[in-house]
Amino acid sequence: MTESCFAARLKKYMALTPGEEAALHRLEENPRHVRKGQIIQREKDLVTELFVVSTGRMMSYVILPDGQRQILRLYFPGDFIGSASTAYAKAPESLAALTDGVICPFDKHSLRRLIEEYPRVAALMFVLSQTERVALTDRLTSLGRASAKARLAAFLLDIIDRLRVADDNIRDSFDLRLTQEEIGDAVGLTSVHVNRMIRQLEQDGLISRSNGAITLLDEARLQEIGHYTNRYDDLDMDWLPTA
Amino acid sequence: MTESCFAARLKKYMALTPGEEAALHRLEENPRHVRKGQIIQREKDLVTELFVVSTGRMMSYVILPDGQRQILRLYFPGDFIGSASTAYAKAPESLAALTDGVICPFDKHSLRRLIEEYPRVAALMFVLSQTERVALTDRLTSLGRASAKARLAAFLLDIIDRLRVADDNIRDSFDLRLTQEEIGDAVGLTSVHVNRMIRQLEQDGLISRSNGAITLLDEARLQEIGHYTNRYDDLDMDWLPTA
DNA sequence: CGAACACTTGATAAAAGTCAAACGACGTGG
DNA sequence: CCACGTCGTTTGACTTTTATCAAGTGTTCG
Numbered sequence: 001m002t003e004s005c006f007a008a009r010l011k012k013y014m015a016l017t018p019g020e021e022a023a024l025h026r027l028e029e030n031p032r033h034v035r036k037g038q039i040i041q042r043e044k045d046l047v048t049e050l051f052v053v054s055t056g057r058m059m060s061y062v063i064l065p066d067g068q069r070q071i072l073r074l075y076f077p078g079d080f081i082g083s084a085s086t087a088y089a090k091a092p093e094s095l096a097a098l099t100d101g102v103i104c105p106f107d108k109h110s111l112r113r114l115i116e117e118y119p120r121v122a123a124l125m126f127v128l129s130q131t132e133r134v135a136l137t138d139r140l141t142s143l144g145r146a147s148a149k150a151r152l153a154a155f156l157l158d159i160i161d162r163l164r165v166a167d168d169n170i171r172d173s174f175d176l177r178l179t180q181e182e183i184g185d186a187v188g189l190t191s192v193h194v195n196r197m198i199r200q201l202e203q204d205g206l207i208s209r210s211n212g213a214i215t216l217l218d219e220a221r222l223q224e225i226g227h228y229t230n231r232y233d234d235l236d237m238d239w240l241p242t243a
Numbered sequence: 244m245t246e247s248c249f250a251a252r253l254k255k256y257m258a259l260t261p262g263e264e265a266a267l268h269r270l271e272e273n274p275r276h277v278r279k280g281q282i283i284q285r286e287k288d289l290v291t292e293l294f295v296v297s298t299g300r301m302m303s304y305v306i307l308p309d310g311q312r313q314i315l316r317l318y319f320p321g322d323f324i325g326s327a328s329t330a331y332a333k334a335p336e337s338l339a340a341l342t343d344g345v346i347c348p349f350d351k352h353s354l355r356r357l358i359e360e361y362p363r364v365a366a367l368m369f370v371l372s373q374t375e376r377v378a379l380t381d382r383l384t385s386l387g388r389a390s391a392k393a394r395l396a397a398f399l400l401d402i403i404d405r406l407r408v409a410d411d412n413i414r415d416s417f418d419l420r421l422t423q424e425e426i427g428d429a430v431g432l433t434s435v436h437v438n439r440m441i442r443q444l445e446q447d448g449l450i451s452r453s454n455g456a457i458t459l460l461d462e463a464r465l466q467e468i469g470h471y472t473n474r475y476d477d478l479d480m481d482w483l484p485t486a
Numbered sequence: 487c488g489a490a491c492a493c494t495t496g497a498t499a500a501a502a503g504t505c506a507a508a509c510g511a512c513g514t515g516g
Numbered sequence: 517c518c519a520c521g522t523c524g525t526t527t528g529a530c531t532t533t534t535a536t537c538a539a540g541t542g543t544t545c546g
Contacts, residue, residue: 062384064470070384084380087373089479092472093380109482112366116484119362123355126369129376130330136379137327137336141305141313143386144431148534179492188387190535195494211543227307229335236332239352241359391502422524436502438526454511 004028005104006052009078009166010124013235017243020121023114028052028104034097041095049105050082056101057177060084060093061185071186073132074098074159078166083129086111099177120241127237134231143188146227148197151187153226156207156214161230173215247271248347249295252321252409253367256478260486263364266357271295271347277340284338292348293325299344300420303327303336304428314429316375317341317402321409326372329354342420363484370480377474386431389470391440394430396469399450399457404473416458 007024010016016024031054034040041047043062051058058075072093075081084092086108097103115122135158142151156176164170176183180198181191189197201207206222208215216222223229250267253259259267274297277283284290286305294301301318315336318324327335329351340346358365378401385394399419407413419426423441424434432440444450449465451458459465466472 062380064384064388068388070387072380072383084373084377086482087370087377087478087480088474089477092377092474112482112484115362115366119358119365122362122366122369123358126365126372127330129369129373130327133372133376133379134327134330134335136376136383137305137315140315140379140383140386141307143383144313145307145311181492191493192495192536193534196534199494224308231331231335234332235330237330239329239355241355423526424524433503434525435504435527439502442526 005054005078006080010121012165013128013237014124014240015243016121020118023118023121027106027110028054030106031102031104033102034100036097036099038097039094040097040103041091043092043094044090046089047082047085047091048108050080050085050108050111052104052106053077053079053081054102054104057098058095058101058103059098060095062093069185070188071182073136074186076162076166080125080128083132098182120243123240124237127235127240131231131235138229138231142226148189148193149200150226151189152183152194152197152201153206153222154228155183155187156216157219157222157226157228157230160216161232165232172217172219173213175212176214177212248297248321249323253364255408256371256480257367257483258486259364263361266361266364270349270353271297273349274345274347276345277343279340279343281340282337283340283346284334286335286337287333289332290325290328290334291351293323293328293351293354295347295349296320296322296324297345297347299346300341301338301344301346302341303338305336312428313431314425316379317429319405319409323368323371326375341425363486366483367480370478370483374474374478381472381474382430385469391432391436392443393469394432395426395437395440395444396449396465397471398426398430399459400462400465400469400471400473403459404475408475415460415462416456418455419457420455
């Protein structure tokens with residue numbers, strides 16, 4: 001364990017005291033390897049653990065009685081998984097690994113200690129969970145009101161902007177690592193239609209693809225088409241307690 | 244000011260110390276009347292205030308460039324509005340009054356004092372904001388994967404369950420107080436289609452209507468149709484710090 | 487080399503949207 | 517107190533979007 005992924009992420013928003021950093025580090029004491037496709041948590045199962053993603057990509061999702069799946073959120077390195085479970089004893093959503101990776105489970109009750117000892121860090125986590133909430137409402141708007149092409153444009157932009165937070169090297173290109181079926185389950189379309197629309201975005205010269213990597217050729221126009229707003233820029237942390 | 248709406252709500256989940264209760268009461272020191280249709284906050288405007296709803300109903304929404312509206316969330320008495328704005332200097336969503344009512348604005352910075360002085364209450368607010376998040380992902384699933392009829396069933400159930408939290412008298416009937424256009428903007432349908440589907444729910448004997456009031460005649464079947472789960476029951480607050 | 491698995495394409499069907507018009511309730515001003 | 521205008525609901529005819537079904541093409545990995 002070189003460095004704490006989670007502390008590294010939080011430091012982008014707020015200078016941490018050594019004590020705070022150590023506390024965050026403790027959340028990642030128990031790294032666990034997961035393999036692509038592995039189910040980490042099942043909906044309705046008892047939740048005792050929350051997670052930090054170290055490497056790889058994860059997703060939360062729900063399966064409807066008729067077998068349909070809705071992917072709720074993707075998780076990347078440095079992300080905190082499970083804020084939704086803090087309110088419930090039973091998991092409101094399932095969790096699975098999209099790629100091989102490492103996640104760090106920690107007990108839900110450690111959050112209590114964190115709140116008591118480092119309320120400032122807890123507050124930062126609260127605020128970051130609100131950016132997640134806003135990203136969700138953006139996608140809600142996308143599913144509720146936008147065309148298939150717009151949903152895809154917004155989806156791709158959201159992913160690249162989230163990857164950029166953790167990786168300064170990303171310019172206009174990224175590994176998607178999702179099947180078209182998974183994309184469809186995230187944006188509420190069938191894989192067939194996803195295929196047609198992605199293909200169309202490609203023909204329109206807005207994106208290009210080469211074995212799994214996506215390049216955004218005209219980000220401005222994609223933003224326009226997808227009614228997209230970057231929610232990971234321009235956060236206001238000024239009001240948080242100081243150290 | 245008889246009692247603090249917000250404290251009354253929080254007391255349903257956790258016993259409050261006198262100090263905590265007083266702190267919550269202070270958030271409601273400045274009640275403000277709003278009239279039906281009044282815009283309380285505009286997307287992209289500077290946010291300095293958060294709100295507690297005392298009476299009436301409010302909504303948050305977003306307008307797309309082509310004029311379409313997506314209603315993100317309804318707010319009822321005792322609800323806290325603005326958790327999304329805690330992360331941003333500029334409002335990510337607009338806020339308007341669906342009915343006449345009273346809201347209590349308080350400065351975003353008072354949240355800081357609350358966190359420092361009553362971290363336990365702040366933690367409870369965090370957890371409650373997660374129930375809101377889960378309700379949002381439920382609606383996301385609804386918009387992404389469910390038929391028009393299912394979306395309406397789930398929408399009605401969600402509203403009645405939320406009203407029940409604040410009002411023990413509600414059995415199977417409630418005032419909707421939304422136009423069919425507003426319903427459509429919430430669940431991602433046109434008002435015309437909302438009309439047809441509501442009418443169909445009525446013909447199927449699942450609901451009945453009499454000037455604005457909706458009665459749920461077969462809640463079990465509505466739940467089945469709408470793939471609905473009550474997220475306001477069965478919360479796990481046990482792990483929160485004690486007084 | 488072959489079996490999964492993912493992607494692509496075409497034909498057709500279903501769901502929801504659009505446009506237009508009529509109806510009804512309600513509140514306001516003459 | 518009534519007429520009228522506004523706003524919301526209802527209904528019908530038609531269009532568009534997306535889903536469904538089915539089959540074929542790569543591609544990757546044991």
